[in-house]
Amino acid sequence: MSADPVLSLLRPEILALSPYSSARKESSGGRIWLDANENPLTPSTGKPLLNRYPEPQPADLIARLAAYYAVAENNILVTRGSDEGIDLLLRAFCRAGQDAILITPPTYGMYAVSAAIQNARVVAVPLLADKNFALNPEAVLAAITPSVKLVFLCSPNNPTGALLARRDVLQLVQELLSKAVVVVDEAYLEFAGTPSLTQELAGNPNLVVLRTLSKAFGLAGIRCGVTIASPTLISVLQKIIAPYPVPTPVLEAALAAITTDGVTAAQRSVQGLIAERIRVTARLATLPCVRRLWPSDSNFILFEVTDSARVMSATRAVGVVLRDRSRDYSLTNCVRMTMGTPDENNAALEAIARV
């Protein structure tokens, strides 16, 4: 165990923790289950299914996710959305009031929120706004101190839309091997059409990749995220995750999605949204109030307008809700538009065209 450099980065009390041992963890098999203080039936339906606690990490779902993400089953932890993966990492690595995370703004807001909840400091090393929001690996390395335990990189990045250069991400993973865990959030990777960083897990025990069923699979409502990391790190996160994080209806919906047909349907949906991204980008570029557009590898487009408040009220007047990102680092008057159906996108474009 001690050979893994990541273990020395963990909170010592988490390393030493004896996790809660649920009934479903302690025993399997048997015919009559009288061990978990469940009701033998669901009185409202009479059907025995929802009356039972679910498997903590359902084996059939893990097997399908492992095949889909092309990793081993022991590289996977299923969580309540990838947001829970972010939270678990914070709690595993950051001692309240002492440790820190590093983020690269403008980026996804939950890294800083989870840090605040854990009372971890946030070190911010901005992306390079004048270089299409590229990562600045040298500046990240210069900002690393012993208290920085986690580096969150979002690729494709939300809200700017583009992938981070794989070379830059790998440089950080390798140079930070025994210094910090690099968490690459690939929530939007399917829309980029490039290989996942999970290919680099072997030999990089400080690499964690976050994936989700919320975007490409269109299942934000079921809250199913996936943390992919070394088996050692996954077993640590298993100690601190809630006892039953995959509710039975979530399991059913996820199993139905990760089938040959389900994956084909998701790929078709992704292709349709990419086509919309290309079409909408081209149209936005012609509109008078649009000053700048950034290329996107995701299912949304970030663009700068003359007056974001006016764009927001013009779209809202016809019932279209966009996201004003003006409060994000260096994004004054920038608006983010998620790709909807062609009709939905046209409604937004017509309203923006009138500004």
Ligand SMILES: Cc1ncc(COP(=O)(O)O)c(C=O)c1O
């Ligand atoms: C970059 C990024 N990571 C994670 C998430 C959260 O995803 P989930 O629905 O899996 O919690 C989002 C949601 O918008 C996101 O933009």
